[in-house]
Every structure is written in structure tokens, then in C-alpha cells.
Amino acid sequence: MLYMQRAELMDKDKLTQKWLLDDLNVEEAKAFEALEEASFYKDIVEGASQFKASNYSKMDDFETFKKRMEASETPVQKLHWTTPLLRIASVIFIAFGAYYFFLSDNLLTVQTKVAEKTTIELPDTSKVILNAGSEVAYDEKEWASNRKIELKGEAFFDVAKGAKFEVFTEKGTVTVLGTEFNVKQRGSYFEVACFEGIVRVTSGNETKILKVGDNFRLFNGEVISGKHTFESPKWTNNVSHFNRIAVSEVFAEFERQYGIALTLENVDTEQLFTGSFMHDNLENALLAISEPLGLDYEIINTDTVRLSMSGK
Amino acid sequence: MKKDLYQNICEETIFASIYNKYAQTLHDFLYYRYGDRLNPGDKAQDAFTKLWENCKKVTPDKAKSFLYTTANNLMLNEVKHQKVVLKYQTESPKGYTNENPEFLLEKDQYYKKYQAALSKLTEEQRTAFMMNKVEGKKHAEIAELLGVTRKVVEYRIYSAFDQLKKELENFKVK
Numbered sequence: 417m418l419y420m421q422r423a424e425l426m427d428k429d430k431l432t433q434k435w436l437l438d439d440l441n442v443e444e445a446k447a448f449e450a451l452e453e454a455s456f457y458k459d460i461v462e463g464a465s466q467f468k469a470s471n472y473s474k475m476d477d478f479e480t481f482k483k484r485m486e487a488s489e490t491p492v493q494k495l496h497w498t499t500p501l502l503r504i505a506s507v508i509f510i511a512f513g514a515y516y517f518f519l520s521d522n523l524l525t526v527q528t529k530v531a532e533k534t535t536i537e538l539p540d541t542s543k544v545i546l547n548a549g550s551e552v553a554y555d556e557k558e559w560a561s562n563r564k565i566e567l568k569g570e571a572f573f574d575v576a577k578g579a580k581f582e583v584f585t586e587k588g589t590v591t592v593l594g595t596e597f598n599v600k601q602r603g604s605y606f607e608v609a610c611f612e613g614i615v616r617v618t619s620g621n622e623t624k625i626l627k628v629g630d631n632f633r634l635f636n637g638e639v640i641s642g643k644h645t646f647e648s649p650k651w652t653n654n655v656s657h658f659n660r661i662a663v664s665e666v667f668a669e670f671e672r673q674y675g676i677a678l679t680l681e682n683v684d685t686e687q688l689f690t691g692s693f694m695h696d697n698l699e700n701a702l703l704a705i706s707e708p709l710g711l712d713y714e715i716i717n718t719d720t721v722r723l724s725m726s727g728k
Numbered sequence: 729m730k731k732d733l734y735q736n737i738c739e740e741t742i743f744a745s746i747y748n749k750y751a752q753t754l755h756d757f758l759y760y761r762y763g764d765r766l767n768p769g770d771k772a773q774d775a776f777t778k779l780w781e782n783c784k785k786v787t788p789d790k791a792k793s794f795l796y797t798t799a800n801n802l803m804l805n806e807v808k809h810q811k812v813v814l815k816y817q818t819e820s821p822k823g824y825t826n827e828n829p830e831f832l833l834e835k836d837q838y839y840k841k842y843q844a845a846l847s848k849l850t851e852e853q854r855t856a857f858m859m860n861k862v863e864g865k866k867h868a869e870i871a872e873l874l875g876v877t878r879k880v881v882e883y884r885i886y887s888a889f890d891q892l893k894k895e896l897e898n899f900k901v902k
Contacts, residue, residue: 436889437867437882456900460892463842464861467814469756473769478744481751481773485780530805549805677804679852717875719801 432457527551528569531675533651538565542581543574545652547600549672570600572649575613587634588619597626598649605665606634609644635662650692657692666705667723674698681724683711737791738783746791747776753863754795757873760858761851762803763812775799796873812854814846838899845895849888856881857888 426444428451434440435448435457448454476484528534528546536544536552539559544552550569555562563581574596575581583590583599587606590599595613600606608617610626617624617632622639624632633640650657656669664685667678673695691708693701702713702721712726737743751772758768775798779786786794816839846854852874859865859873860881867885871878 433886436886453900456896457889457893460889460896461861463839464858466816466839467843467846467858468817468862469759469768469858470752471817472759472764472815473755475751475755475769475772478747478751481747481776482740482744485777671804675804677800719797720875 436461523553523566524556525551525553529675530672538563540576540578542576545572545574547571547651547672567599567601569602570598570651572596572598572652588617591616591618596648602665602668604636608632609646609649611646611648651695654695655692656695659690660688661690663687663689663705663709670701670705674701676718677720679716679720679722681722683709683723683725735788736783737779737786737788742788743780743783746779746788750792750795751776753865754799756863757796757855757859758799758803760814760862761812761855763847764815765813766803766806771799771802774802812847812851814843814854814858816843834899838896841896841899842892845892848895849891850884852876853884853888853891856884857892860885 426447431440431444431448431451432453434444440448451457475481526534526536526546528548528550530549532548534546536546538544538554539556540563542563544565546552547570550567550571552565552567552571554565561579563575563579564584565582566584568585571583573581573583573592575592581592585599585601585606587601587604588608590597590608592613592615595615596611597613597615598607598609598611600608606619608615608626609631610628612628615626615630617626619632619634619639622634624641626632629643629645631642631644633642644659646657656666656673658666658669662685663683666689667680667685670693671678676698687709689705689709691704693704695701698715702715705711706713706723710726711723714722714724716722735742737746754775755768755772758771762768775795778798779791779794782794849857855874856870859870860867867878867881871881874881
């Protein structure tokens with residue numbers, strides 16, 4: 417009798433918590449079942465099973481896996497080809513929505529991984545500096561007559577004078593005639609900055625002409641035109657600079673440059689950040705983003721850093 | 729158990745046993761954490777392929793952490809900040825045949841809401857909750873996979889449930 421009463425008197429939340437963690441004795445279990453919300457709660461846990469991963473897909477059995485490995489004579493080489501092909505497929509698929517073109521099979525694709533930058537020279541001596549976690553694809557053979565390049569991510573273009581040069585991204589197209597400009601497309605964020613010459617940007621229904629020092633920004637459907645004051649984008653000098661950008665994008669770029677995961681605790685990802693961080697010193701870079709935002713950082717291991725609201 | 733340390737995972741039978749032991753769970757973990765859009769199956773496959781390529785350098789006791797680290801890194805290289813979506817089964821596993829349309833509609837709305845609620849959870853909350861409640865993994869094991877303590881896992885399961893509870897509030901039967 418005494419035990420029963422104690423279990424019933426237990427705080428409802430505490431009881432629920434114990435039930436959730438499979439930590440109930442017999443009396444507590446009875447008390448839980450007596451709760452008004454018991455069936456609602458049980459439905460939630462049962463409902464989770466409708467999302468079971470193995471209903472979505474299952475891994476092949478070992479024999480099938482083995483056959484696949486054996487089929488690729490030189491596994492290392494084969495693997496490198498598969499991933500770019502998969503990526504080309506996804507770049508074109510994304511582009512399909514707005515830009516129905518680019519159907520040549522002979523696309524040359526260059527990708528950068530996390531924490532990697534690279535410079536590419538195009539057949540007409542135009543240069544592309546590709547930022548981390550980005551990808552371009554273009555038709556090498558057709559380049560002389562058709563300067564069309566697809567971009568996913570961020571790149572700086574130094575275009576040799578000549579025929580029309582077009583950069584296609586998921587969120588907009590940039591057209592130039594021989595100039596220097598930076599294009600950044602990450603998720604729903606699209607930004608073009610002109611550093612030399614004239615650039616025409618088309619995105620959805622908007623068309624804008626940019627001259628030296630002009631900046632076009634589109635984020636979540638909102639267009640902001642403005643100016644920038646740099647001679648070339650900061651990231652090409654290993655610094656990422658932001659001017660009133662949502663911190664979610666700042667963190668995303670941080671993860672891209674350093675190849676680590678940022679775990680956030682109580683951080684408002686919608687605040688705007690103005691400032692910069694360098695690419696070659698993790699601690700300084702962490703200080704640079706955490707201080708202004710009033711955050712603490714904690715390096716958990718080589719792959720993970722936790723950012724949390726300070727002063728708890 | 730000591731024998732383990734000297735076994736070469738390049739040997740097919742040993743690699744096969746590692747594959748059979750970890751493949752589906754790795755897949756499930758990636759699916760719960762990152763959703764269906766980033767090809768959890770492919771990434772899991774790629775992780776095993778990399779293990780195969782590095783079989784000389786990895787001992788059996790290190791195979792699991794190698795697989796999880798590799799798979800997570802492959803995920804992080806993909807486009808970030810995509811909304812995580814888990815798919816749900818539309819047919820009832822119990823095979824009710826006499827449900828009226830109204831009930832079916834409500835069930836469907838419930839699961840749509842549930843799906844949205846799962847997307848809103850943090851990766852860690854969602855993974856801990858699903859691995860425990862759907863896959864029956866113990867708290868200690870989940871803690872090992874996520875690289876945190878058991879207490880943290882329990883906290884995440886409870887936070888996840890709390891969120892789901894709030895989101896599904898309207899479906900409570902009076």
C-alpha cells in the first residue's frame with residue numbers, strides 16, 4: 417500500500433521520464449498506465465517505428481558487396497570515377513529546374529572537398545579559384561564557342577576577354593564579357609560581387625547589372641544590392657569575411673574550411689554576423705567567431721567543436 | 729578475444745563477419761541522423777569500401793570506429809543544412825481492413841506531422857531517440873556511437889520525446 421502511494425505521488429514528468437528510459441518498477445509502471453496521457457505517449461513511441469530505417473532501404477548482403485568490389489578491377493581508380501559521376505548527376509538535376517541545357521556527356525568536373533581550395537585554368541586562360549566544398553563543371557571541347565560553366569558552391573572567376581561567359585548556379589546565372597567576379601551559392605544563399613568590368617546577374621525574375629564594387633545578394637527569396645570594398649574576395653587570401661550574414665552560413669563556411677563539425681547548444685542561428693575568421697589557425701578562428709556572438713567554444717575532439725551560449 | 733588483435737581483416741571470412749555485424753546498423757544510424765536525401769546506403773557502402781582498401785591498416789577492434797568516422801565524414805562533405813526527412817510507411821502493419829476514410833485521413837495527418845516534428849529535432853536528439861526506441865539499442869551503446877556519455881544520451885531521448893509531445897499535442901485524444 418505504501419509503495420503504491422509513493423509511486424502515484426511521483427511527479428508526472430519524472431514518471432514519464434522513467435517510463436521513457438525503461439526504468440520503472442512494477443508499482444511505477446501501474447502508476448504510469450493510470451496517467452491520462454499514457455496512451456498518447458505510448459502512441460508516440462510506437463509511431464516512431466513507422467520511420468524505421470530498414471523500411472527505407474537495406475544494406476546488400478556480403479556476397480553482393482563482395483561481387484561489387486571484385487567487379488571493379490582497380491578499386492581505387494573506379495571509386496574516384498563513381499563519386500564524380502554521382503555528383504555530376506546531382507548538379508545537373510538541380511540545374512534542371514531553371515536551366516534546361518548542358519546535355520553534353522563530356523563534362524569536365526572539378527571539385528574541392530572540405531578544407532580544400534584549388535585554382536583551375538580554363539582552355540581560354542580564364543582562371544577559376546574554387547573555394548572549399550565546391551564544384552564546377554564545363555565542356556572542355558566546346559569551350560572556345562560556348563563558355564558555359566556550372567557552379568555549386570563558391571568560386572572567384574578571372575575571365576579572359578572573349579565571347580559571352582556564363583556561370584550557372586541553382587539560384588541564378590551570371591553573364592560577363594571579360595572581368596573578375598565572385599559567385600557564391602550555398603543552399604538558398606546566392607551572392608555575386610564584381611571586382612572588375614561589368615557583370616549581369618539573373619535570378620528568378622530579377623536582373624541586375626553590377627559594376628566594380630557592386631554586390632548582389634539573394635537569401636531566402638530576399639534580394640539585397642549593395643557595395644563591397646575589397647579588391648578581391650577575402651577567401652582567396654585565406655580569410656572568410658561576412659557582412660551582416662546569418663550565423664548559420666558563417667558556421668557552415670567554418671565547417672567547410674576546417675573540416676570539423678560544429679555542435680550548437682542554445683545558439684540563435686538567425687542572428688547576423690559581421691566579421692571574419694582566418695583559415696589557417698583553428699583557435700584564433702574560433703575566437704573570432706565566438707567572442708562577438710557571446711559564445712563559448714569547446715574542442716571535443718579533432719572533428720568536433722561545441723559552441724554554446726556563455727554565462728550560464 | 730586476444731586472438732582478435734592478430735587477425736587480418738583482409739581475410740574474407742573476417743571481413744564478411746565485420747560487414748554482417750555492422751552494415752545494417754551503420755545504415756540505420758546514418759539514416760536517422762541525416763535523413764534519406766544524402767544517400768545513407770551509399771555512404772555506408774563507401775565506408776565499407778574504404779575499410780576494404782585499408783584492411784591492412786585496421787585491426788578488427790578498430791573497425792567499428794573506422795566505419796563510423798568514415799561514414800560521418802562522407803556525410804559532412806555533402807551539401808550541408810538540408811532539412812532532414814525520414815520517410816514513413818503509409819500502410820498500417822497490422823493490416824486493418826475496416827478503417828473508415830476519416831480515420832485514415834487522421835492517421836495520415838498524424839504521420840505527416842510526426843515527420844515534420846522529427847525533422848525539427850537536432851541530429852543528436854533524433855538519432856538517440858530512434859536508435860533506442862525503434863532499433864532497441866541500449867543507452868550505453870548509443871553513447872559509444874555518438875561519442876558522448878550515457879547521461880547525455882538519456883537527456884537527448886527525453887528532449888526528443890518532449891519535442892515530439894509538443895508537436896503532436898493536437899492529436900491527443902480527449
